[in-house]
Structure formats: structure tokens, C-alpha cells
Amino acid sequence: MTAPDRPLLRVEDLQVHFPIKRGVFFDRTVGHVRAVDGVSLSIDRGTTYGLVGESGCGKSTLGRAVLRLVEPTAGRVEFDGTDVAALGGETLRRMRRRMQMVFQDPLGSLDPRQDVESLLSEPLRAHGLGGGKAGIAARIRELLDAVGLPAAALRRYPHEFSGGQRQRIGIARAIALEPDLLIADEPVSALDVSVQAQVVNLLEEIQERLGLTYLVIAHDLAVVRHISDVVGVMYLGSLVEQAPSDVLYDEPLHPYTRALMSAVPVPDPVVEERRERILLAGDLPSPADPPSGCRFHTRCPWRQETRCADEAPVLRELAPGHLVSCHWAEEIRDGVLRPRSPEEALHATAPSAEGPRPVEEDDGIFLGRDRPVPRQEQA
Amino acid sequence: MTIESLPPGSSPPGSSPPGSWPDGDAHRTDVPVLEVDDLTVTFTRRGEQATRAVDGISFSVTPGETIGLVGESGCGKSVTSLAVMGLLPRRGVRIGGSVRFDGQELVGADQRRLRALRGADMAMVFQDPLSSLNPVVPIGTQVTEVLLEHRGMSRREAADEATRLLDRVGIPDPTRRLKEYPHQLSGGMRQRALIAMALACSPRLLIADEPTTALDVTIQAQILELLRELVVDSGTALVMITHDLGVVAGLCDRVHVMYAGKIIETADRHELFARPRQPYTGGLLASVPRLDAGRGVPLTPIRGSARDAIPWAEGCAFAPRCDNAQDDCLTEVAGSTVPLEYDGPGRELRCRHPLEHPSVGAGATAAGAAR
Ligand SMILES: Nc1ncnc2c1ncn2[C@@H]1O[C@H](COP(=O)(O)OP(=O)(O)O)[C@@H](O)[C@H]1O
Ligand SMILES: Nc1ncnc2c1ncn2[C@@H]1O[C@H](COP(=O)(O)OP(=O)(O)O)[C@@H](O)[C@H]1O
Ligand code: SF4
Ligand code: SF4
Ligand SMILES: [Mg+2]
Ligand SMILES: [Mg+2]
Numbered sequence: 001m002t003a004p005d006r007p008l009l010r011v012e013d014l015q016v017h018f019p020i021k022r023g024v025f026f027d028r029t030v031g032h033v034r035a036v037d038g039v040s041l042s043i044d045r046g047t048t049y050g051l052v053g054e055s056g057c058g059k060s061t062l063g064r065a066v067l068r069l070v071e072p073t074a075g076r077v078e079f080d081g082t083d084v085a086a087l088g089g090e091t092l093r094r095m096r097r098r099m100q101m102v103f104q105d106p107l108g109s110l111d112p113r114q115d116v117e118s119l120l121s122e123p124l125r126a127h128g129l130g131g132g133k134a135g136i137a138a139r140i141r142e143l144l145d146a147v148g149l150p151a152a153a154l155r156r157y158p159h160e161f162s163g164g165q166r167q168r169i170g171i172a173r174a175i176a177l178e179p180d181l182l183i184a185d186e187p188v189s190a191l192d193v194s195v196q197a198q199v200v201n202l203l204e205e206i207q208e209r210l211g212l213t214y215l216v217i218a219h220d221l222a223v224v225r226h227i228s229d230v231v232g233v234m235y236l237g238s239l240v241e242q243a244p245s246d247v248l249y250d251e252p253l254h255p256y257t258r259a260l261m262s263a264v265p266v267p268d269p270v271v272e273e274r275r276e277r278i279l280l281a282g283d284l285p286s287p288a289d290p291p292s293g294c295r296f297h298t299r300c301p302w303r304q305e306t307r308c309a310d311e312a313p314v315l316r317e318l319a320p321g322h323l324v325s326c327h328w329a330e331e332i333r334d335g336v337l338r339p340r341s342p343e344e345a346l347h348a349t350a351p352s353a354e355g356p357r358p359v360e361e362d363d364g365i366f367l368g369r370d371r372p373v374p375r376q377e378q379a
Numbered sequence: 380m381t382i383e384s385l386p387p388g389s390s391p392p393g394s395s396p397p398g399s400w401p402d403g404d405a406h407r408t409d410v411p412v413l414e415v416d417d418l419t420v421t422f423t424r425r426g427e428q429a430t431r432a433v434d435g436i437s438f439s440v441t442p443g444e445t446i447g448l449v450g451e452s453g454c455g456k457s458v459t460s461l462a463v464m465g466l467l468p469r470r471g472v473r474i475g476g477s478v479r480f481d482g483q484e485l486v487g488a489d490q491r492r493l494r495a496l497r498g499a500d501m502a503m504v505f506q507d508p509l510s511s512l513n514p515v516v517p518i519g520t521q522v523t524e525v526l527l528e529h530r531g532m533s534r535r536e537a538a539d540e541a542t543r544l545l546d547r548v549g550i551p552d553p554t555r556r557l558k559e560y561p562h563q564l565s566g567g568m569r570q571r572a573l574i575a576m577a578l579a580c581s582p583r584l585l586i587a588d589e590p591t592t593a594l595d596v597t598i599q600a601q602i603l604e605l606l607r608e609l610v611v612d613s614g615t616a617l618v619m620i621t622h623d624l625g626v627v628a629g630l631c632d633r634v635h636v637m638y639a640g641k642i643i644e645t646a647d648r649h650e651l652f653a654r655p656r657q658p659y660t661g662g663l664l665a666s667v668p669r670l671d672a673g674r675g676v677p678l679t680p681i682r683g684s685a686r687d688a689i690p691w692a693e694g695c696a697f698a699p700r701c702d703n704a705q706d707d708c709l710t711e712v713a714g715s716t717v718p719l720e721y722d723g724p725g726r727e728l729r730c731r732h733p734l735e736h737p738s739v740g741a742g743a744t745a746a747g748a749a750r
Contacts, residue, residue, distance in 0.1 A: 054595040162684040192451040193622065197666035197680035219595065226668035226678065245674045263600035264670045265625025269648045271671060272629035279604060280597045283565045 006081060007042035008213045009066065009181060014039045014075035016058070016065050020288060033288045035061040037237035038075070040315070043181075043230075048207065048214040050228030050245070052221055052260070054284055057234045059217045063183045066215070067099055068092070080180065097127055100179040104186035106170035110158040116144075116169055117154040123176045143172040146209070147202060164195035168202065175206060182207075183215045188223060200227060221264050225249050230321070233257045236287055236295045239315060243322040253324045253333050255302045278339060294327065301339035302332055411439035412584050412616040413463065413501075417476035418486075420455075420462050424471050432458040434640035434691060435476070440616040442583065445606075447631030447648070448620045449663075451685050455640040456620045460586045463618075464503050465493035480584065499529040502577035506589035508569040512561040518545075518572050519557025525579040544575040548605055567598035574605055581613050588620040603630060624667055628652055633725070636660050639688040639696035642719060645727040656722060656733040658703045691716050695731070703732040 017032040036058040043049040051059050064070045066077050068084055077084040079095060087095050103109040110119055120140045121130070130136035144153060147168040158166055167187065174182055187203065188196040200223065207214060218224050224231055225245055232242040233256065241254040252258045259278040266272060281299045285291055291298045297308040307313075307327045315325040318333070331337040420433040433455045440446050448456050461467045463478050465485055478485040480496060497503075505511050513521060519541055526537035538557075545553035548571040561569055570590060577585055587606060591599035603626065609615050619631055627634055627648065634651050636644045636659065644657040655661040662681035669676075681700050688696040694709030695701070695717045707713045708731050722728035 054597065162686045164684050192685060193624070193663055194451060194666045194681035195684050197668075197678035198682075200668070200678055201680060221596070222668040222670040225670060225674060226672070226676070228674070249670065259597060261670065263596040265599075265603075265623065265629050266670055267624035267628050267652065267664060267667050268669070268671075269628045269652050272625075277600055277604075279600055283567050283598065284595075 008045045008080055009215070010042040010076075010078040011062075011066065012040050012076040012078070014062065014065060014077065015073040016061050016070060017073040031288050034237050034290060035287060036065060036072075037287075037290070039234070039237075039239050041232055041239065041242065043213055043215060045180075045213055046207075046211050047229040048216055048227055050224035050231040051215065051217045051234060052219065052224050052231060053234035054260075055219060056284055056287065058237045058287070059219075059234055060185050062234075063101070063185050063215060063217050066183060067096065067101060069101075097177045098179050099181045099183065100174040100177065102167075102170050102174050102182060102184040102187045104190050106163075106166035107158055109170060110166065110173075112158055115155055115157050116149075119158075119169065120144075120172055120176055123173060127177055129177065139176070143176055146175065146206065147172045148198075162195070163191050164198055167191065167199050171199075171202065171206065175210065175212075178210070179212070181213045181215065183217070185217045186219070187216065189218060189220060196223070203227065221261060222266075233260065236284065236290050238295060238325065239323075240296065240325045241323065242315070247319075247322055251333070253318060253322070253329045254296075254326050255300045255332065255339070256296050259299075259301070294325075296326075302326075302328060302337055303340075304328055304337070408442055411441050412481065413618070414439040414479040415459075415463060415476070416479070418459065418462060418478060419473075419475035420458050420467065421473040421475075422471060423473055429473075432640055433462065436635075436637075436640075436642055437476075438635055438642070438645075440584065440618055442616050443610060443614040444633070445610055445617040445619055445631045447627040447634040448618065448637060449622060449624065449627050449634060450637035451622060451663075453685050454637040456622075456637060457588055459637075460503065460588050460618065460620055464497060464501065464586060465490075466503075495529075498525060499580045500582055501584040501586070502580070502582040503586045503588065504570070504573050504577055504590045506592050508566070508573040509561060511573060512569065514561055517558050517560055518564070522557070522572070522576050522579055525576055529580045540579070541575075544578055545572070548572070548575045548578065549601060550575070567594050567601070570594060570598075570602055571605070574602070574609075578609065578613075582615060584616045584618070585609065586618045586620065589622070591626065592621070592623070599626075606630070624652075624663060636663075639685070639691065641691060641696070641729065642727070643697070643729040645719075645725075647725050650726060654734075654736045656726070656728050656736075657697075657730050658701045658732075658734060659697050661734045662700075695729075703730075703734070705732055707731055 014036055015038055016036040017034050019029040020031045020033060022028045022030045039062060041049065051062065053059055061070060065072045072085070079099065082095065084095060114122070117140060120143055121136050124130035124136050124139060130139045140154070141151060144151060149165065149168050149172070158169065161169065184203065188199050191199060203214070204227065206212065216224060216227055228245045230242065231245050231248045232239050233254065234240065235256050241248065241252065241257045248257065249261065252261055259280045262276065262278045278301055285298055293307070293309040293311050294300070294313050297303050300308065311327065313325045313327045315323045317323050318329055326332065328337055416437050418433055418436045419431060421429050421431045423429045436459055438446060448459065450456055462474055465488070467474065474486055476486065480501060485493065522541040522544060523534070523537040526532045526540050527534065532540060541557060542553045545556060550556050550568060550571050556564070564572060591602050594602065606617060607630065610617050619626070621627060631648050634646060634648050635642045636657065638659050644651070644655070644660050651660065652664065655664055659681070665679040666681060668678055683700045687699045689699060690696070692710065694713070695704070698704045698708045701708070708717065710716050713731070717729050717731055719727050719729040
């Protein structure tokens with residue numbers, strides 16, 4: 001039984017913590033990497049949810065936890081109304097068939113010793129699908145056709161293909177079992193731009209044709225904007241903002257989203273000259289020891305003296321479908337609060353009443369808004 | 380003054396929107412720091428067919444100018460930069476043409492002179508800073524060594540200067556960081572350390588080969604800002620090598636687009652993005668999703684991949700992927716391969732059937748022009 005208006009995937013307060021082991025036998029747990037630390041999201045049937053954020057923020061771990069390739073520490077993953085954690089053995093296997101993954105590096109995920117025919121027939125055989133030799137052969141031809149590879153590809157091995165063609169093989173393999181959900185982890189980031197567009201278009205075309213639901217994980221915001229209906233922005237294991245794609249890009253509310261978007265270069269010199277950049281301080285803090293309060297407060301140009309450092313913001317709905325996790329989102333949206341300038345940031349006192357909290361990777365110097373470059377009239 | 384005699388980097392009146400970068404103007408002269416002329420690099424590994432990775436490339440950079448070399452992987456960007464720096468192995472590599480730094484020929488120059496230049500006047504930043512930092516030597520020692528060797532400082536002075544440099548590139552707590560080894564720093568931090576080493580001798584030429592490709596966008600923004608500062612403050616001539624058209628749009632004065640070892644189009648960045656003439660350039664621009672374009676704006680990919688290039692001797696290497704291709708794009712018909720030719724002020728083009736732009740005048744967007 002499927003209920004068409006129920007989200008296909010629902011993730012509730014998902015946590016994945018990896019133990020950090022030390023000692024001669026790596027037998028002492030000295031802490032935990034909080035790779036995913038309480039994420040909730042849901043994806044409607046036939047839509048694409050894009051997950052963005054800097055490397056190390058937990059995107060891949062979240063995708064893997066959905067597929068139960070890694071066991072969640074806490075929380076719930078519900079696929080088509082079923083709690084995935086409750087499944088085991090045959091039922092888990094059947095559920096996995098309906099959720100497939102496309103990886104960044106198809107070479108790493110395709111067995112180099114198998115030719116394309118064997119790569120594509122393997123999943124069919126394993127699940128007893130395709131209906132005999134002739135059926136499987138027909139299905140494979142259909143798959144090749146769907147991803148735009150010639151029949152001659154069947155006898156060739158992964159290394160004989162270009163990156164884009166390998167990604168097509170990866171996609172063919174992922175859709176071989178007619179899944180409902182496709183999790184694509186950085187599906188185009190290893191590809192050249194001209195080829196990226198081919199694969200993006202292919203993913204969109206296949207989604208339309210097969211009515212697939214996508215979770216697309218990528219660090220490239222432009223790709224994600226292009227492909228997604230809803231976008232979630234992750235920072236240090238948590239979702240900081242979520243909104244319909246166009247809304248998020250037109251009016252980002254969370255300071256991190258704003259900084260992220262202002263940092264993405266646009267291939268247009270006119271736009272590049274006019275834009276203001278919000279430069280962030282330093283690198284991502286360690287997910288093993290995330291900052292107190294708002295996790296972004298060590299780098300946030302809008303950080304306030306109160307609340308930011310000692311009170312964790314929750315994800316709130318500011319407009320229909322637009323969720324933000326920032327204490328000051330309204331004030332930032334309305335322009336009441338301004339990002340601090342680099343000078344102010346340098347001389348700002350510690351925000352917390354308990355005294356300054358030492359932050360490993362905090363630079364200090366890039367904090368705040370970039371000064372606009374003065375323009376000179378052309379003689 | 381005729382339009383043709385305008386110095387490089389300035390644009391002919393009315394051809395591009397006002398407001399080109401003021402960057403480095405104070406340092407600008409017309410005298411190139413680096414002149415690369417008809418550079419060829421051929422790999423001749425024994426038992427294998429010789430491959431020509433760089434096939435007759437010419438470009439120049441003046442002080443305070445930033446030029447971009449763009450193209451997809453394998454088009455010869457890194458090999459070009461290594462050849463310029465004299466970093467290619469001598470064995471199994473044939474280099475032709477000329478590379479002049481300050482008028483002095485570098486091709487065939489002896490290693491000792493190259494090494495002296497590399498430390499002091501020309502520097503290079505790579506995509507992977509780990510490969511160019513010594514893993515067993517603390518960052519501080521690596522920076523101070525450059526200063527000791529090329530700026531003749533005392534140990535004491537060099538240590539102070541190293542701290543100052545690390546601070547300048549935004550490495551927090553520099554005194555502590557100086558004692559750390561490369562692996563103890565994050566990727567962004569390592570790249571900044573490498574830039575600090577490049578800054579150590581205020582090089583007149585910096586070649587940056589995909590310096591931000593492995594980094595997150597927020598870190599990329601920091602690094603690009605540093606490079607801009609370097610160009611403005613020191614008048615360094617910057618050669619930016621990248622596959623990212625967004626980076627080019629924000630950083631480079633002049634852009635050379637490469638394909639299969641050759642430059643196929645050269646233009647001022649405003650011109651290039653507003654009016655790409657080479658079908659490959661146009662195709663690249665139509666392929667990239669833009670952050671400021673709405674959802675559902677279709678992408679128009681180039682078909683095939685760079686692997687489909689045919690040898691230039693047989694015609695235009697891009698022909699198998701080109702929508703404008705006609706018979707005369709192949710040498711059997713045309714007699715010789717497609718030459719790089721003058722295509723208006725500041726522009727050069729290698730194409731027999733270029734894209735036309737009827738809406739000449741400011742405001743034509745790249746996306747509109749390319750699609
Ligand atoms: N198997 C693992 N064991 C320990 N730590 C891990 C493991 N997988 C990922 N991590 C850590 O979890 C964090 C999130 O990683 P990941 O999900 O890969 O991020 P992203 O995909 O956003 O780059 C990182 O700090 C990473 O080092
Ligand atoms: N050491 C080498 N031996 C043989 N071929 C090489 C070597 N280094 C690079 N090449 C070839 O030269 C071409 C250009 O490479 P490269 O300059 O690295 O491209 P890019 O930097 O534009 O991605 C590629 O086809 C590559 O395979
Ligand atoms: S809660 Fe405070 S520190 Fe966090 S994003 Fe909002 S303003 Fe910045
Ligand atoms: S020369 Fe011919 S094949 Fe080459 S880019 Fe121009 S039109 Fe296309
Ligand atoms: Mg990942
Ligand atoms: Mg390269």
C-alpha cells in the first residue's frame with residue numbers, strides 16, 4: 001500500500017556519531033565525531049531534495065545512514081511509511097532494492113574486472129529479476145538506451161570509458177532494479193563542466209520518465225539549485241536552513257547560507273564585479289567538539305552578544321516551507337542587524353558571559369563583509 | 380591612438396561595460412614579465428607514441444595583470460605551467476618554442492639559474508599543497524628557508540618575517556603554526572601556507588594551478604581574495620589556471636581558452652563572457668549551471684567528451700563535438716589546420732564558423748549569447 005501524499009522518505013532527528021578511538025589497541029573511546037547530529041527532513045514522491053554544505057558537514061553520512069550503510073546512533077528513517085531500522089534480512093534486502101545510490105567516483109564503485117554487461121546483469125540476477133537470459137539481455141539494452149550508451153558498451157570494462165560515460169554506467173546500474181529513491185552523492189563533481197551538464201540532464205530526464213525521488217548531495221550550490229525542488233543546507237552535522245530551491249537562493253536567511261552563496265563564483269564578470277562577498281573566518285570547527293550554542297557562532301558575521309554562544313537555535317518555520325535555525329533570522333531578514341565589518345570583528349569582545357571560548361580554527365581576520373572594490377572610471 | 384595599439388588589459392571604447400578591475404593599475408606597464416611564444420611540449424616515453432600535450436601556445440602577462448588559462452582536464456594547462464616554471468623532467472620530454480622571463484630565455488636555461496628565479500621572482504601554487512610542501516619539515520622552517528636563501532635575511536629576521544607572512548595570509552596563531560608539520564594543517568590552511576611561501580619573496584610572477592579546486596567555496600573565496608591582494612599590492616603578474624569559469628569571471632583580466640593543447644580563443648573577460656565566439660567557449664558557458672539562474676533553466680551540454688578530440692593535424696580538434704562544424708573544419712578540405720587569428724581588438728580566435736552575436740552592444744548576457 002502506498003499513500004501518494006505521504007512523503008516517500010522521512011528522516012527524524014537522525015544522529016550518527018562515530019567513536020574516536022585511541023590507545024595502543026584503539027580500545028579507548030576518547031570522544032565522538034558528531035557527523036550527523038539531529039537532522040529531520042522529508043522528501044515528497046517524485047521530487048528532488050538537494051543537500052549542500054562544506055565538506056565534512058555530514059552529507060554523505062546522512063545519505064549512507066538513510067540506506068543503513070552506516071547504523072544511525074539515534075533517530076528514525078522512515079521509507080514509504082516503514083521504519084527502516086526495524087527491517088532485517090530479506091525485508092531489508094527488499095527495501096534496499098527500492099533505494100539506490102549513485103556515487104561521485106563511478107570507478108571506485110564499479111568492479112574493474114566486470115564488463116558492462118555483467119555489471120548491469122548482476123543486480124538483476126541477485127534479485128531474481130529480468131526473467132531469464134533473454135529477459136535480462138533485453139532489460140540491459142533498455143538500460144543502456146536510457147542512459148545514452150551504445151550497445152557496443154556491453155563488452156567493455158569501466159576503465160575504457162570516460163568519466164561521464166562511467167557515471168552513465170553507475171546510473172544505469174542504480175536504476176536497473178527500478179528503485180523509488182535515488183541517493184546521488186556528488187554525482188557530477190568529478191566531471192568536466194561540459195560533461196556535468198550531460199549527466200545533470202540525464203538525471204532529470206530519468207526522474208521524469210521513471211517518476212523517481214531524488215536525494216542529491218553536492219557541494220556545488222549551482223548544480224543543486226538547478227536540480228532541486230527543495231534545498232537543505234547543512235553545517236557541522238545539522239540542518240541550518242531549508243526552503244524551496246528558488247526561495248532559498250532568492251532570500252537566504254541563515255548567515256551561513258548567505259555566506260556560502262556569496263562565495264560561489266558566477267560565470268559572469270558583470271555579476272562578479274557587483275556582488276558583495278561575505279567572507280567567513282577560518283575553517284570548519286571540528287565535528288568532534290562543535291561550538292556551544294549556535295554551531296556557526298565562531299564564524300558568524302551576524303553573531304550577537306546574547307544567545308548565539310550559549311543557546312542552540314532550533315529549526316523554525318519563518319515562511320511556509322522556509323525553515324531557519326538562527327535566533328536572529330527575522331532581524332537579519334528585515335535588515336535590522338547588519339553583518340560586522342572586518343575591523344569590528346577584530347575588536348569584538350567575546351560574546352559569551354562565561355568568557356571567551358577558545359576556538360581551534362578561528363582566524364579572526366576574514367570575519368565580516370568584504371569591502372567593495374572601488375571602481376575607477378575608464379579613461 | 381588606434382584601438383589596436385591600446386595596451387593589453389585596457390578595453391577599446393564602447394566594447395565592454397565600464398569598470399574593469401582597477402587592480403594593480405598602479406603597477407601596470409606594457410612590458411610583459413612573462414612571454415610565452417609558440418610553446419610546445421611533447422612527451423616521448425620510450426615504447427609509447429609521442430604525445431603533444433601543449434601544441435604551440437603563446438601568451439604574455441604584464442605586472443599587475445591577471446590572465447586566465449581555462450579548459451577542461453587534459454587540455455594541457457598544468458603541463459604549460461610546469462614548462463614555464465622549468466619543472467618538467469628533462470628526460471622523455473621535448474620542449475619547443477620560447478619562454479622569456481624579463482626578456483631572458485628560460486627554455487634550455489641551466490637548472491641553477493631556473494632554481495634561483497623560481498625562488499625569488501617566479502612562484503607557483505598547486506592544487507594539492509601537500510605535494511609541494513615537504514612533509515617532514517615544519518611549515519616555519521620551509522618558509523624561513525625561502526627567506527634565508529632568496530632575501531638574504533638572518534635567521535632571526537626570517538623567523539619574524541615568516542610569522543608576519545603567515546599572519547598576512549590569515550593563518551591564526553602563526554607562532555604556533557610555524558612549528559607544525561603540513562599534515563597537521565587543514566587543506567585551506569596548507570594552501571595559505573603555500574601562498575605565504577610564494578609571497579615570501581614578493582614574486583613578480585605567480586602561476587596558480589587550480590589553487591582552490593580542492594577547497595570549499597568559503598575557503599576558496601578567502602584564497603581568491605588573497606590572490607587579488609597580491610596582484611594589487613605587489614603588482615605581481617598572475618597566471619590563473621582553472622577549469623572554473625566563475626573564478627575566471629571574477630579574477631582574470633584576459634582569458635585564454637584551451638582545447639587539446641592549443642589556445643582556441645583569447646579575449647578580455649567581459650568580451651569573452653558576453654560574446655563567446657568559439658563554439659567550445661560558448662558550449663562551456665551554456666553547460667554550467669549558474670547560481671543566479673532559476674530552477675529549470677535548461678543546461679545545454681556539449682556532446683561527447685574531451686576524449687573525442689581529433690589531432691589538430693587532421694582538422695579542428697573540437698570538430699567531432701561541434702554543432703557548427705562543416706567540411707572545411709577538416710584539413711583534407713581546408714589544406715591546413717584552423718589557425719589562431721585576429722578577431723577584433725584584443726581578441727583572437729581559432730575557428731572557421733564562429734558564433735555570431737547579432738545583439739552587439741552592452742548588456743548581452745553570456746547565457747543569451749551562447750544559447
Ligand atoms: N566511518 C567514519 N568513521 C569516523 N568518522 C567518519 C566516518 N565517516 C565520516 N566521518 C566523519 O564524519 C564527518 C562527516 O563526514 P561526511 O559525511 O563524509 O561529510 P560530507 O559528505 O559532508 O563531506 C567528517 O568529520 C568525517 O571525518
Ligand atoms: N608526464 C606525462 N607523460 C605523458 N603524458 C602526460 C604527462 N603529463 C601530462 N600528460 C598528458 O598531457 C596532457 C595535458 O595534461 P595536463 O597539462 O595535466 O592537463 P590539465 O592540467 O589541463 O588538466 C594530458 O593528455 C596528459 O595525459
Ligand atoms: S544564531 Fe547567532 S551565531 Fe547563529 S547564525 Fe544566527 S546570528 Fe549567527
Ligand atoms: S573550426 Fe569548425 S569544428 Fe572547430 S570550432 Fe570552429 S566551427 Fe567548430
Ligand atoms: Mg561527502
Ligand atoms: Mg591540471
